[in-house]
Amino acid sequence: NAGVTQTPKFRVLKTGQSMTLLCAQDMNHEYMYWYRQDPGMGLRLIHYSVGEGTTAKGEVPDGYNVSRLKKQNFLLGLESAAPSQTSVYFCASKRGTGNEQFFGPGTRLTVL
Amino acid sequence: AQSVTQLGSHVSVSEGALVLLRCNYSSSVPPYLFWYVQYPNQGLQLLLKYTTGATLVKGINGFEAEFKKSETSFHLTKPSAHMSDAAEYFCAVSGASNDYKLSFGAGTTVTVRA
Numbered sequence: 001n002a003g004v005t006q007t008p009k010f011r012v013l014k015t016g017q018s019m020t021l022l023c024a025q026d027m028n029h030e031y032m033y034w035y036r037q038d039p040g041m042g043l044r045l046i047h048y049s050v051g052e053g054t055t056a057k058g059e060v061p062d063g064y065n066v067s068r069l070k071k072q073n074f075l076l077g078l079e080s081a082a083p084s085q086t087s088v089y090f091c092a093s094k095r096g097t098g099n100e101q102f103f104g105p106g107t108r109l110t111v112l
Numbered sequence: 113a114q115s116v117t118q119l120g121s122h123v124s125v126s127e128g129a130l131v132l133l134r135c136n137y138s139s140s141v142p143p144y145l146f147w148y149v150q151y152p153n154q155g156l157q158l159l160l161k162y163t164t165g166a167t168l169v170k171g172i173n174g175f176e177a178e179f180k181k182s183e184t185s186f187h188l189t190k191p192s193a194h195m196s197d198a199a200e201y202f203c204a205v206s207g208a209s210n211d212y213k214l215s216f217g218a219g220t221t222v223t224v225r226a
Contacts, residue, residue, distance in 0.1 A: 004155075031211070031212060033213070033214070035214075035216075040121065040218055040219075041218055042116075042202055042216035042217050042218045042219050043156075043202070043204075043214070043216045044216070045213055045214070045215075048211065048213060050211050056211070058213065090155060090156065092156075092214075094212060099144045099161065099163055099206065099212060100146070100158055100161060101212070101214060102158075103148075103155040103156040103157075104155055105154060105155045106154075106155050
């Protein structure tokens with residue numbers, strides 16, 4: 001099993017550009033989460049999903065959208081990137097009856 | 113609502129010395145508590161977790177943590193530090209009634225001196 005994978009690993013955007021980050025998991029997990037990591041702030045939840053076709057807002061959802069059309073994939077979109085969205089983005093997944101989240105390797109995004 | 117406070121953003125220990133990382137939490141639901149470790153340029157790896165039962169939990173790489181409800185704490189310890197323990201450590205709390213969303217502390221960076 002590959003576990004949780006994220007695409008791309010690195011990306012540089014200009015202000016106003018859009019992009020989509022892809023998270024994929026091959027563990028048949030029900031729950032999926034998107035976090036951003038910034039120095040001195042730990043990880044903060046952006047959006048999450050408790051199952052295919054469902055999404056919900058987390059702690060810092062503004063400027064992001066998500067979709068969960070397939071159980072194994074969770075997409076994070078930035079419609080108009082801003083420098084404040086420069087961060088490292090982590091995806092995580094969790095099976096329905098468990099409580100541990102499994103994390104992907106992260107995507108480092110820089111917005112100029 | 114949940115929140116996590118990690119005391120000390122940086123901890124420096126000598127190889128072979130005790131590692132102690134402090135974590136206090138607040139939670140309006142029965143908490144699940146976690147410690148994750150992040151090595152440079154990598155994702156987060158679970159060290160250990162408390163859900164129910166025994167309050168002293170053992171994890172990987174010789175780490176353990178004790179859940180103290182009266183003190184709302186979940187401190188992480190390792191009796192003897194190794195150079196490979198140099199990393200950033202995150203304490204996190206979640207609850208079953210809020211879709212298991214994790215709230216993280218700000219993290220503690222551990223450096224190990226030879």
